[in-house]
Amino acid sequence: MRVRPKEYQVNDTAVRILVPSGMLGAGFPPHTIERGIALGADAIAVDGGSTDSGPYYLGSATPKTARAQVEHDLRILLRAAADARIPLIVGSCGTSGTDAGVDWVADITRGVLAAEGLELTVATIYSEQRASSLVADLRAGAVHALPPAGALEAATLESCTHIVAMMGHEPIEAALRGGADVVLAGRATDTAVAAAVPLMRGMPAGPSWHAAKIVECGGQCTTDPRAGGVLATIDHGGFTIEPLDPATACTPTSVAAHMLYETADPFRMREPAGTIDVTEATYRALDDRVVRVEGSRFEPAPQYTVKLEGARISGYETMSFTAIRDPHIVANIEDWAALLHRILGEWVSRTLRLEPDEYAVDIRLYGHNAVLQDRDPATVPAREVGVMLLVHAGDQATATAIAKVANPLMLHLPTADMDYLPSTAFPFSPAETERGAAYEFVLNHVVDTDDPTAPFRTEYRKATADV
Known part of the structure; x- marks a missing residue:
């Protein structure tokens, strides 16, 4: 109007x-x-x-x-x-x-x-910007990377679900x-x-x-x-x-x-x-x-120059969460997490026939270094630890299948020196929560x-x- x-x-x-x-x-x-x-x-x-x-x-x-x-x-x-x-x-x-x-x-x-x-x-x-127009700008030399981003490829622009100019x-x-x-x-x-x-x-x-x-x-x-x-x-x-x-x-x-x-x-x-x-x-x-x-x-x-921001789908995620209060596991929580990661990899390879480069697993120990991890190591023992398992895969079904394979491990996995099966606490039923598509930022560039x-x-x- x-x-x-x-x-x-x-x-x-x-x-x-x-x-x-x-x-x-x-x-x-x-x-x-x-x-x-x-x-x-x-x-x-x-x-x-x-x-x-x-x-x-x-x-x-x-x-x-x-x-x-x-x-x-x-x-x-x-x-x-x-x-x-x-x-x-x-x-x-x-x-x-x-x-x-x-x-x-x-x-x-x-x-x-x-x-x-x-x-x-x-x-x-x-x-919002059209990827095709930015590809033309890129080829004309009008798009420049901001540190620490490297050279931009046309395929990266075309992979974005949305691109905005600031x-x-x-x-x-x-x-x-x-x-x-x-x-x-x-x-x-x-x-x-x-x-x-x-x-x-x-x-x-x-x-x-x-x-x-x-x-x-x-x-x-x-x-x-x-x-x-x-x-x-x-x-x-x-x-x-x-x-x-x-x-x-x-x-x-x-x-x-x-x-x-x-x-x-x-x-x-x-x-x-x-x-x-x-x-x-x-x-x-x-x-x-x-x-x-x-x-x-x-x-x-x-x-x-105008800064560009763009995001694309990097995969799909499923999350599972359990809480541990067993004093022996909590005292050896890093060893327990490493054991969980190793055994889960073995089970996924055997049952789902997936290679390690086909998925990613992130284990975060809340109450014990989940936020800063090695940047600020824990110096006192925790009373309880929340374990978040985040599985990232190329499709939702695969991510959820891996999380399901992890379910009994997150519920009953003992440390190597325990002679009994402990029980931890899942806060939700079902224990697996599908997070859907995961996105990543892929642009840190400006256009003239x-x-x-x-x-x-x-x-x-x-x-x-x-x-």
Whole structure:
């Protein structure tokens, strides 16, 4: 549909961005949104997902949040944005930013707008990429690996179930200028969501990007991350960060520390258009809860690049879990696990006639080195140990068959020096749980583009009360 473009004033004195939480659906105290609006917020920005929870959500194009969670947060945010006549921006919709994820959030949004009687223009920005187009880019030399990834092959692109490109602020700005009241974006950098409006309204790039990085996770840059979001005020000399809960504070340490979060370098961080440089940034407390930051810079890159994320099916998994309290087995749990692995391999070879390279078995000892394993060895004996067996194979039936072969071993396997059969405890019946397709990330690459909006597609829809 065609909508009337909007004019935005540039060279404003300051622009205020309200970030309610680190992720849409995570929840926030409603009173913090009211306070942010009262403080003069010019936009509401919130991230809708990430790759933190692994490749499944991208590979399967499904959200990690429940629909009711997202609807709850959107109802509060859409009402606040409509009443204040300010835009609402959501990035990485549906967790991974797939087209299905954008449509899922858009459908929830339409329902909320109809129920609340709100008339707003919604822009959906799609970030999924066609493998065939990326293969052409690859052959033209426009796709480059990021460390530690190696050279990319066309077959890897073609094997992905879903590929998304991570947009910068430009497609979001274009949607706002195009008339959107609500922007629902596919995969986007966490910072682009909060930086778009300040940059669009003439704020300098250094403070805009640095502030966006600090507030990307809402209250995580405060002394109480559970208390709600923050308000970033960006001006021509720097920015300030203020918690939306009056009982919570920002300190120079809590604000500066967020540059350590998810970054390889605490002073420099790459965006599609360039690099945030906070080497010379200063952090100063204005009072007991507000922090002022100055000295942030942004270095434009000679080539604009967009990061690609892709996932593919790596196989199928079946899981089994048992709990051990036998003191002798627990005292010798590593030997017991090695024995389980060896005997299971022998039984699988004899009964299923599978070679070791046709499947994989992962045995995790919870309560004894399951998380960090040899990086942090156990130094005291455990009272009980939970044993997770995860079987990975080329098809579901094979994975489940291997787990079934392991069943009697996980229930009654003695250590080599025991003269009786112990009994362990399966928490479920059946003991085997089919996890379905397993996915793996296979892209850690960027693609060159001369137009930051070209890889993305934007659609507009005017929502009315009778939708």
